[in-house]
Amino acid sequence: MLRKFVKMEGAGNDYIYFDCLREPLASPENLAVRLSDRHRGIGGDGIVLICPSGRADAKMRMFNADGSEGKMCGNAIRCVGKYLFESGAVPKSEMEIETLSGIKRLWLFPEGGTVRRVRVDMGKAEFAAAKIPVNLPSAQIIDYPLRLAGMQRRITCVSMGNPHCVVFEDPDGIELDAVGPLFENASVFPQRVNTEFVQKTGERSLKMRVWERGSGETLACGTGACAAAAASVAIGMFPRGEDITVRLPGGELVVNVGDRVLMTGEARMVFTGETEL
Template sequence: TGEVLGIGKTIEEALFKGLVSAGFKLCHPSKQREVGVYFTVNDQDKFEILGLAKKFSDLGLTIYATKGTADTIRTLGIDVHTVERLSQDEEIFRLMDDGKIDYIVYTGKTDMDSINDYIRMHHHAILLGITTLTSLDTANALADIIASRFNEDNTELVDINNLRKERTKLKFIKMQSCGNDYIFFDNMDGKITCPESLAINFVDRHFGIGGDGITLIEKSDVADAKMRIFNKDGSEGAMAGNSIRCVAKYLFDNGIVNKKHMTIETLSGIRQLTLFTFNGKVSSVSVDMGKAVLNGRAIPSTLEGETVVGRDISVGGKNYNVTLVNVGNPHCVVFCDKVDAVDLANVGPLFEYAPYFPQRINTEFVRVVNDKTLKMRVWERGNGETLACGTGAAASVVAAVLGGYCKTDEDITVKVRGGDLIVRYCADGKVILTGNARQVFEGTVEF
C-alpha cells in the first residue's frame, strides 16, 4: 500500500522524512511567501480543530475554512477567510489555482454531496501538488514539522542497513565574541556527517544548547585547520569573522596548533590569524579577512557597476541608500541616524530576500558616531538579528571609508549590541578584524 519509514533524531525530523517520502509537498511560511491552509471538518471534529487552527495561525499560515468550521475557529479570535462549499461555488478552485492554498485538512461529512465535493477537490489538489490530509493527527504532526524548520537540505540521510544501535554522544564547546555565540564541535575525526541537522536541533535557546549557529573544526590539507559554519536554518555560511577567531582560540588553548600565527581554511578561502594571549590562553585575535570585493555582480547582486556605493534602491516599497561589500559574505550597508529605531525584525527579511540579491544578503544599519567610531545593528541571512557580526563590522567600515566617513589604515571601533570590534581597512584593499574570543561552557549532547 506504499508505506514509508522516516528515521530521525527527533519525532519531527522522522515525520518530515516520512511525509516527504510519501509524496507530500511541504511549504514553510515566510515574509516572502504566504502559505495557506484550508479547513473543512465535520461537527464532531470542530472542538479538536481549535487547537490545530491556533497552531497553524501562530506559525503564520493564512487560514481558510468553510462557514461552519470558520465560525468555530473565530471563537479563538483567529482571522479566517470563509470559503463556500464546492457544491455552492468554485472559489476553492480559484484559490488553489492562484497558489493561495498549500494544505487542505478535510474530515467532512459522509453524505453524497460532501463526498463528491471531496473527490473533485482532491483531484484538483493532486493535479496542483497540494498536500491533502484527512486525519487531524497527521495535520497536527504537519504543524509540528513546520515549526521545527526541517527541510530537504538540512535532514540527515540514513543508511537503513547500518543503523546506530544507540545515540551518539558529542562533546561541544560554547564560545562567543561580542555575544555572537556558536556551538563548536571538534570534527577532526569526521564523525559528524550532517551538521545541517545538528544546527536545527541544537541552536534553539529553549529546546537546545542555544546559539547563533554551529561551527565544525576539521582537518585541512591546505591550512592548520578548517572551519565550517551552519546557520539556524541549517544553511552553510561561507565565513564568520567572530567564529573564526573562536576557532583559533580553541586550537591554541587545547594544544592542537601551537603557534600564534595560524591559517584556517573556510569556504571563502584561507584566512591568516594573529593570536594575542594572556596567562597562556588566547584573549583576542586579529584575522586578515582578505580584500573587500566591491563589484556589484561579484557580491553577488543584480545591481550593475564596478562598485555599488551610495546607490538608491527600493526595498519593501521604501527607498534606501546602500553600499554593497563582500568580505567572505555578502553585505548591504545602510547608513542612518537612529539605528535603534530601525524595525529590524520586519525590515531585515525584506532585505535578505530582496530580488537584488540572488543568494540573499546580510544587512547592516550603521550610524557614524565620528571618523573613528561606528554603531551597528545587523540582520544575518539565515539567522536574523544577532548581537554582533564580524564580517558585518568589516563591511560597515569598508562602506564608511568609501562614503568618506572614515579613513583607510586607521583602526575603527564598531560598536555592536554585544560589545566592540576593531576594523582596519587597509589602502591595499585588505580588511583586518580584531576582537575578543571567549569560552562560555562545554558539555556533551546526544544525537
C-alpha cells in the same frame, strides 16, 4: 551517541563548536537547526565544525541556525583559533584557517596560556556588484539610491567572502525584525544578503545592528563589521588605514581597512558539555 561540544562567543555572536579533527560529524545541517534552538536546544547562532585541512592548520565549517552553510564568520573564526591554541591542537600564536571564503590568517594574543583577543586578516573588501552578487545596473553599488523595504534608501554593497548590504541609518530607529527579512530576500540579492544598519558616532567609531541571512538579528557579525567599516571608507566617511571601532549590541570590534581588512576582537569560552546526536 554523546558528543562533546564547546560553546564560545565573540562579541555576543555565539556558536556551538565541535572538534572534528579526528572524528567527523554527520548531518551538520539538521544538527544546526536542532541545537541552535534557544528554548529546546543548546542555543546559539549556529554550529561550527573544526576540521582537518590539507591546505592550512585547520578548516572551519559553519552552519547557520536555519541549517544553511555559511562561507565565513569573523567572530567564529577567532573562537576557532582560541580553541586550537588552548587545546594544544595548533600551539602557535599565528595560524591559518581554511574557510569557504579562502584561507584566513590569525594572530593570537595569549595571556598565560589563555587567548582573549585575536586579529584576523579578513581579506579584501570586494565592491564589484557581480562578485557580491547584486543584480543592479551598476559596476559597483556605493551610496546607491534604491527603494527597499518600503522606502527610498541609499545602500552600499560589499562582499567580505559573503554578501553584505550596508545602510547608513540610525540602527536604533529600525524595526529590524520587520525590515531585515525584506532585505535578506529582496530579488536584487540572488544569494540573499546580510544587512547592516550603521551610524557614525565619533571621529573613528560606528554603531551597528545586523540582520544575518539564515540567522536573523545577531548580537554581532564580524564580516558585517568589516563590511560596514569598508563601506564607510568607500563613501569618504573615514580615511583608509586607520582603526575604526564598530560598536555592536554584543560588544566592540576594531577594523582597519587598507589593502586588506584586519579585524581584532575578543573570543570567550562560555561552557563545555555533551549532547546526544
